[in-house]
Amino acid sequence: MxxxxxxxxxxxxxxxxxxxxxxxxxxxxxxxxxxxxxxxxxxxxxxxxxxxxxxxxxxxxxxxxxxxxxxxxxxxxxxxxxxxxxxxxxxxxxxxxxxxxxxxxxxxxxxxxxxxxxxxxxxxxxxxxxxxxTAPRITFSRTHRARDVGDDDPRASYRMTSPVPEELASQARERDRGLCCFTGRPSECITWVIPPLLSRWVTVPYPGWPLERCLSVDNVFTISSDLLGAYHDNRITADPQDGYRIVLFDDFPNTLTHLGSAPSSGRFWHSSLSWTLAVRFxxxxxxxxxxxxxxxxxxxxxxxxxxxxxxxxxxxxxxxxxxxxxxxxxxxxxxxxxxxxxxxxxxxxxxxxxxxxxxxxxxxxxxxDAAELHSDRHQSFIWFFFHKWCILVHYIWTLVCGPRRRALD
Incomplete structure (x- = not known):
């Protein structure tokens, strides 16, 4: 190969x-x-x-x-x-x-x-x-600016970059054993699989999920803090139909090939993969x-x-x-x-x-094919030099024969 x-x-x-x-x-x-x-x-x-x-x-x-x-x-x-x-x-x-x-x-x-x-x-x-x-070319990290609600809206607490409610965060830490699902390293950082406010756009076909359905432990996971920005920028995700194989759109040092702690339901990871493909692929x-x-x-x-x-x-x-x-x-x-x-x-x-x-x-x-290129290139050079040679011969002939013709005239 x-x-x-x-x-x-x-x-x-x-x-x-x-x-x-x-x-x-x-x-x-x-x-x-x-x-x-x-x-x-x-x-x-x-x-x-x-x-x-x-x-x-x-x-x-x-x-x-x-x-x-x-x-x-x-x-x-x-x-x-x-x-x-x-x-x-x-x-x-x-x-x-x-x-x-x-x-x-x-x-x-x-x-x-x-x-x-x-x-x-x-x-x-x-x-x-x-x-x-299939989706706007915006990343999760930009979702709170592109498709968001006002700060005075009760749903504002469910932005992608907002802290996950402590009750869901505790359940995720227990399920993931305090380990990053991507790297297997200890971490206290918890984030959403997909932004709850994006649920009506990220799911296909319409209508989208209601906000309440996204407030689930299946929609949160443990992640290393140094990968948080990459995940929000849709440069790393997982494919639930391929054994939760980790899909990368950037070169990360990674010790795992599959998600460490697979959730009981892959519906949110499926939406994460779909959105990431629409953004990155x-x-x-x-x-x-x-x-x-x-x-x-x-x-x-x-x-x-x-x-x-x-x-x-x-x-x-x-x-x-x-x-x-x-x-x-x-x-x-x-x-x-x-x-x-x-x-x-x-x-x-x-x-x-x-x-x-x-x-x-x-x-x-x-x-x-390299041989074809070489052959065509060689022929092009031959015609180029032949053209230049004809010009040179004509110029020399003019220099030599021109004065003689004028003398005869």
């Missing part, structure tokens, strides 16, 4: 950006949605070193993310994940270049290797599935993440009218937009992926992350 450390894929290389609340590490498992005929956009991304995921779990997570849709159904065989290769089109437009032959059944328990994937049915067609967001295309495609098109027009072949070094222009404009310019001008790959490798000083990604992805299906 190829080590994921040698296969990191930076999504920006394809004009995608990972949403701000997705894992801070470079994602190497990327899921794309295929739209007719071959248009793709990113659905989610994660780092396999931090969050191990199998095709079976990913299928179930996608169902959790899509449960808001009336068309959502659990993903079942013969649906398969297949690796795909993505190429550039227009500004922030990406298409499937190749679909890998390897298949990963949607119910496979084996970990997915690093790669870029899409779902397909038994006939090789894109799997019709209503991917999408989805990615999005750059045009949906505050990056203006119009700015890239303006730059593309400048490149087309002028003779610039280098990225502008201006702080007024977002780097991602400038890179996308140059990438699209070369794609339209040369219409060859070899030129794109050559530009990315030659402009390493302008975008070190892109060049390191290209060079470190050896053996990974999402990048072009």
């Amino acid at each position: 190829i080590s994921s450390s040698s296969c990191k894929v930076l999504a920006e290389r394809f004009g995608f950006v990972i949403a701000p609340l997705t894992p801070p590490h470079i994602p190497d498992v990327i899921l794309c949605r295929v739209q007719a005929p071959t248009l793709v956009n990113i659905v989610g991304a994660l780092n396999s070193d931090v969050t191990k995921v199998s095709a079976r779990n990913l299928s179930r997570w996608l169902f959790l993310l899509a449960r808001h849709s009336a068309r959502a159904r659990p993903i079942r065989p013969p649906a398969v994940f297949r690796p795909i290769s993505v190429v550039a089109g227009d500004v922030f437009v990406r298409f499937i270049d190749k679909v890998g032959l390897e298949t990963f059944p949607c119910n496979s328990p084996d970990p997915l290797p690093p790669g870029c994937y899409a779902l397909f049915d038994a006939n090789g067609d894109p799997y019709p599935y209503p991917f999408g967001y 989805p990615g999005c295309d750059a045009r949906f993440d505050g990056v203006s495609a119009n700015k890239a098109r303006d730059l593309l027009e400048e490149f087309s009218l002028g003779s610039s072949h280098t990225l502008p070094q201006s702080s007024e222009r977002p780097n991602l937009v400038a890179q996308e404009a140059m990438r699209t310019f070369l794609w339209k001008r040369l219409n060859t992926q070899a030129a794109l790959a050559m530009w990315e490798s030659e402009d390493a000083q302008l975008s070190p992350s892109h060049s390191s990604t290209l060079n470190s992805s050896e053996g990974f299906e999402i990048v072009p």
Whole structure:
């Protein structure tokens, strides 16, 4: 198996950006949605070193993310994940270049290797599935500001950051034996599994739970104080349908793989996982993440009218937009992926992350074959030098033959 450390894929290389609340590490498992005929956009991304995921779990997570849709159904065989290769089109437009032959059944328990994937049915067609967001992209720690009540409301005492009532806290300490459910270390810190005030939004389908139902010992647990902020930011949770396996969206030193003290009911942890996935897992295309495609098109027009072949070094222009404009310019001008790959490798000083990604992805299906790139690059260089040689010959011929012609005249 190829080590994921040698296969990191930076999504920006394809004009995608990972949403701000997705894992801070470079994602190497990327899921794309295929739209007719071959248009793709990113659905989610994660780092396999931090969050191990199998095709079976990913299928179930996608169902959790899509449960808001009336068309959502659990993903079942013969649906398969297949690796795909993505190429550039227009500004922030990406298409499937190749679909890998390897298949990963949607119910496979084996970990997915690093790669870029899409779902397909038994006939090789894109799997019709209503991917999408299911919850506002806010974390538990921001809930008290985003969906809260006034300080004079009696329910204000049930904010996520408010102390858990002592009666519930005592029951949780007794159940958890005074140990953090994530690390197994002694701790006196107790917090909510989900914010009681979020209950009407975090549960699917509607209507949500009443506040009183959330005031339960099943909705509180023991946690180490140094992990409290991470949990409130939805960077750590547990999957009750996978033996309460701990799911990480950040790199934490952790001695446990499963929740230490499983509650009698997993309903709150199920909601915590659903909300965390909605916050942390989805990615999005750059045009949906505050990056203006119009700015890239303006730059593309400048490149087309002028003779610039280098990225502008201006702080007024977002780097991602400038890179996308140059990438699209070369794609339209040369219409060859070899030129794109050559530009990315030659402009390493302008975008070190892109060049390191290209060079470190050896053996990974999402990048072009190294031999093909070398061959195409070699041919491009031959044509380049042949063109320059013709210009030089013409110049020498003009110098030598020009005076003689004037003398004869």
